[in-house]
Amino acid sequence: MALGSGDLIYFSPLVASSHLAYAKDMWAANIEALTEDEMAFQYQQMVSGLQFAKTDKPKVALYNIRRFVY
Numbered sequence: 001m002a003l004g005s006g007d008l009i010y011f012s013p014l015v016a017s018s019h020l021a022y023a024k025d026m027w028a029a030n031i032e033a034l035t036e037d038e039m040a041f042q043y044q045q046m047v048s049g050l051q052f053a054k055t056d057k058p059k060v061a062l063y064n065i066r067r068f069v070y
Helices: 021-028 036-049
Strands: 008-011 059-062
Touching: 008 036
Parallel strands: 008 059
Antiparallel strands: none
């Protein structure tokens, strides 16, 4: 994907609402949500794995979906 300085990449922690099938499947499979520290580590791993031209990099930011209402 040819992303450059005019682009934005947002990462958002997973928010699994308890009434959704995804959350129910998680709990049924005994899968626990990541801790804040684990999410921070995962974010750093993902960002460090991105590769772009040094002079034309997109902006990368965290997006907290809990702070927005759609």
